[in-house]
Amino acid sequence: VTSEVSPGGESAPRLVAVNLLGVVEHPALGDGPYRVDRDGRPYVPAGDGGIVLDLQLGDSVFGLVADHAAPGACLVHPDPASRHALASYGCIGNRARVRTGQAAGAHGVVIGKRGEDGRVIVAFGQADLARMRPGDEVAVRARGQGLRPPRLPPDVTIMNLDPAVLALLPIDLSGTAAGDGGGAAVTAGVRMTVPSRLAGNGIGRPAVGWDLDLQLPPPGPDGTGDLALGDLVAVTDIDARYNMGYRRGWVTVGVVGHGASPLPGHGPGMTPILTGPAGAVRPVPDPAGHAGLTAAMVQLQ
Amino acid sequence: VKVTTNAGRLVRQVLAGEVWPTLADRHAYRVGPDGRPFLLPGMGGVTLGVHCADPATGYASDHLEPGASIRHRDPGANMALQFLTCVGNQVRVASGPAAGAVGHVIGQHAYVLADFPEPAAADLAPGDAVTVLATGQGLALPDHRSITVKNCDPDLLARMPGGTRPDGRLEVHVAARVPAEAIGAGAGMVSEYANTDLMGAYQGLGADLSLGLEGLRIGDVVALADADHRYGRGYRAGYLAIGVISTGQCMLFGHGPGPSTLLSGPADAFCLVDDPEANLARWLHAQPDEIRPAAAAAPGSR
Numbered sequence: 001v002t003s004e005v006s007p008g009g010e011s012a013p014r015l016v017a018v019n020l021l022g023v024v025e026h027p028a029l030g031d032g033p034y035r036v037d038r039d040g041r042p043y044v045p046a047g048d049g050g051i052v053l054d055l056q057l058g059d060s061v062f063g064l065v066a067d068h069a070a071p072g073a074c075l076v077h078p079d080p081a082s083r084h085a086l087a088s089y090g091c092i093g094n095r096a097r098v099r100t101g102q103a104a105g106a107h108g109v110v111i112g113k114r115g116e117d118g119r120v121i122v123a124f125g126q127a128d129l130a131r132m133r134p135g136d137e138v139a140v141r142a143r144g145q146g147l148r149p150p151r152l153p154p155d156v157t158i159m160n161l162d163p164a165v166l167a168l169l170p171i172d173l174s175g176t177a178a179g180d181g182g183g184a185a186v187t188a189g190v191r192m193t194v195p196s197r198l199a200g201n202g203i204g205r206p207a208v209g210w211d212l213d214l215q216l217p218p219p220g221p222d223g224t225g226d227l228a229l230g231d232l233v234a235v236t237d238i239d240a241r242y243n244m245g246y247r248r249g250w251v252t253v254g255v256v257g258h259g260a261s262p263l264p265g266h267g268p269g270m271t272p273i274l275t276g277p278a279g280a281v282r283p284v285p286d287p288a289g290h291a292g293l294t295a296a297m298v299q300l301q
Numbered sequence: 302v303k304v305t306t307n308a309g310r311l312v313r314q315v316l317a318g319e320v321w322p323t324l325a326d327r328h329a330y331r332v333g334p335d336g337r338p339f340l341l342p343g344m345g346g347v348t349l350g351v352h353c354a355d356p357a358t359g360y361a362s363d364h365l366e367p368g369a370s371i372r373h374r375d376p377g378a379n380m381a382l383q384f385l386t387c388v389g390n391q392v393r394v395a396s397g398p399a400a401g402a403v404g405h406v407i408g409q410h411a412y413v414l415a416d417f418p419e420p421a422a423a424d425l426a427p428g429d430a431v432t433v434l435a436t437g438q439g440l441a442l443p444d445h446r447s448i449t450v451k452n453c454d455p456d457l458l459a460r461m462p463g464g465t466r467p468d469g470r471l472e473v474h475v476a477a478r479v480p481a482e483a484i485g486a487g488a489g490m491v492s493e494y495a496n497t498d499l500m501g502a503y504q505g506l507g508a509d510l511s512l513g514l515e516g517l518r519i520g521d522v523v524a525l526a527d528a529d530h531r532y533g534r535g536y537r538a539g540y541l542a543i544g545v546i547s548t549g550q551c552m553l554f555g556h557g558p559g560p561s562t563l564l565s566g567p568a569d570a571f572c573l574v575d576d577p578e579a580n581l582a583r584w585l586h587a588q589p590d591e592i593r594p595a596a597a598a599a600p601g602s603r
């Protein structure tokens with residue numbers, strides 16, 4: 001249990017951890033195999049949910065011929081309300097443990113979530129993942145919603161983050177950085193900053209239960225503009241405190257949890273973790289050297 | 302618009318639906334832009350007193366759907382109703398005290414939205430059966446092959462001002478131009494279903510939220526910048542989507558009054574004319590029975 005103590009000595013309310021039950025998803029299609037891409041071409045969506053092998057944190061979001069592919073296993077729940085709870089309470093960095101099937105006992109870590117009906121994305125070691133199958137039960141030790149580190153500027157909100165992983169990410173809460181308004185600012189190292197007009201699916205949806213798709217073009221031949229799973233990305237003029245929407249002068253930072261999509265209005269998706277006025281949240285882009293949420297950080301075998 | 306179409310080759314199909322009840326859940330509240338909870342009517346059922354040419358925003362309402370909100374009980378039949386119904390299609394009430402009343406479709410919002418004259422709407426209630434004369438999907442413009450038409454009754458298209466220009470572009474009159482930053486919920490969905498919510502159009506919110514769209518009216522024809530709606534709704538620099546505002550005031554953040562898509566293609570295939578009167582009311586407020594014989598003479602007559 002984290003005990004957050006502010007410089008003044010008063011304790012912040014303690015977070016509650018809850019064990020949630022997820023079930024490894026099976027990919028699902030409609031009566032026909034095709035979706036239609038942004039140029040009007042039919043395609044068969046591979047990798048959209050379920051277990052995706054050989055895709056890991058640090059890999060390019062554009063590396064596979066796939067639709068919304070996520071590194072690891074997507075968890076769902078057969079009851080819609082339980083599924084929404086799983087997606088809303090599950091936080092990046094939460095520990096997960098397989099309870100049934102051949103990989104029973106294996107540990108994984110939540111690295112993101114997806115919206116609509118709700119999915120939690122859990123990364124596992126590749127050997128464990130290869131032994132898993134759809135329908136396996138996985139417990140998620142969910143903790144993080146309500147996190148409010150004492151040093152956080154009052155108009156900044158953190159969400160979808162396990163407190164244990166917050167300290168490992170390139171986020172500086174020390175308050176020593178000067179914000180645009182002269183007050184203290186949180187800085188976040190990011191791969192890139194994206195304008196709000198490229199934000200797609202996820203706008204208008206609750207930031208605790210959805211990701212925000214980014215309509216990014218594939219990288220150039222020299223890799224310019226590439227984005228990796230686990231990267232932090234900033235989106236300008238998006239307020240994600242509740243539902244995500246346009247607010248001039250705001251910044252939202254998220255962790256990239258799934259890969260690109262051929263669908264119009266879709267793309268690599270980020271799970272929001274930090275939102276506030278631009279004066280209090282300062283993204284620091286580093287296109288070449290950025291490291292966000294990494295495999296080493298989540299300590300998977 | 303004065304333009305060559307394949308309208309003579311489209312089918313007309315009789316679809317059935319019913320006025321759908323207003324829905325709520327037992328937790329009641331939704332959350333506004335500043336975290337303030339609210340409970341407001343507007344979605345589903347029959348929303349009275351708001352018609353084409355009325356302001357889209359400025360009401361104590363959420364997801365305001367003018368007129369009747371229509372679905373079909375069977376999920377598959379409902380998707381056919383939602384996908385095949387087009388803006389401008391005739392809707393006739395088939396049961397209840399308003400039976401026989403005629404209205405027209407003004408858009409889609411996961412419901413088919415039908416505007417009726419106020420006296421008829423006052424007699425409508427959830428559960429009333431309606432008949433939709435669906436036509437429009439498949440409409441094409443042979444002289445403008447880069448432009449995709451969807452959700453548009455051929456009679457409505459014929460009645461709109463503009464048309465093929467000598468330079469080959471399609472002239473379309475629009476009441477507002479919408480920047481890409483305003484695109485809210487609805488991005489990433491297919492463009493034959495629901496609509497594109499526009500942010501920054503609410504009345505009475507701060508300058509940080511305004512995108513200059515407070516003047517929108519129900520039924521306005523608008524142009525969305527950098528939007529490609531040919532195969533869904535997505536961002537594409539240099540493309541345009543033309544739509545008609547079919548829903549109004551929203552308090553839910555990231556939502557707002559929204560256009561149902563009518564046309565989409567490269568921006569250079571269009572010639573936009575700013576026209577405050579580019580509104581469905583201009584062309585469709587008359588009863589559809591009066592409109593049909595006039596359709597051939599209407600283009601460019603304004």
